[in-house]
Amino acid sequence: MTDVRTFRGACYAAARSTGGRVLEFRLATEVTPNFDQGLIAYRERTVxxxxxxxxxxxAVAEPRIVGDGAVDCGPLIFVDAPELVAALAVSQPVFQVLTPADLDGPFDATAWPHVSPYDIKYWRPGTLGEALFNYWD
Structure with missing residues (x-):
């Protein structure tokens, strides 16, 4: 597990090295979702x-709106951003940066022992992305 400060630092460093600009951080303060977001704007899109x-x-995904009554809670849509993925991996090697190919693949519970066996049985994630980034309560 990593702290928010390390996450923010990774986002700022990766944005600088890829020509992006950090817009905001959307930090989950409730039980769901189980992930935070750092929005980075580029000329052609925001991720x-x-x-x-x-x-x-x-991972890199399409931005989600959470809080203030607006909750977008379907599965995340992971996007290809090879330069950003590489920059994130270099800026904070403490993180494992996964690609859409990794996240859209099957979930192997033995490779991710921190995911609750109860959640696996109840929610039945179909992909690694669903198991790691979700709105489960």
Missing amino acids: AVVRAHDSAVL
């Missing part, structure tokens, strides 16, 4: 760097 609360895992 969210997502950080799982219970592991040192990052």
Whole structure:
């Protein structure tokens, strides 16, 4: 598990090295979602760097709106951003940065022992992304 300060630092460093600008951080303060977002704007699009609360895992996804009554709670849509993924991996090697190919693949519970066996049985994640980044209560 990593702290918010390390996450923020990784987002700022990666944004600087890829020509992006950090817009805001959307930090989950409730039980759900189990991830935080750092929004990075580029000329052509805005992406969210997502950080799982219970592991040192990052990914890049379409931004989600949470809080203030607006909750977008479907599965995250992970996006290809090879330069940003590489920059995140270099800026904070404490994080494992996963790609859409990794996250859209099958979930192997033995490889991710921190994911609750109860949650696996109840929610039945179909992909690694669903298991690591979710709105489960």
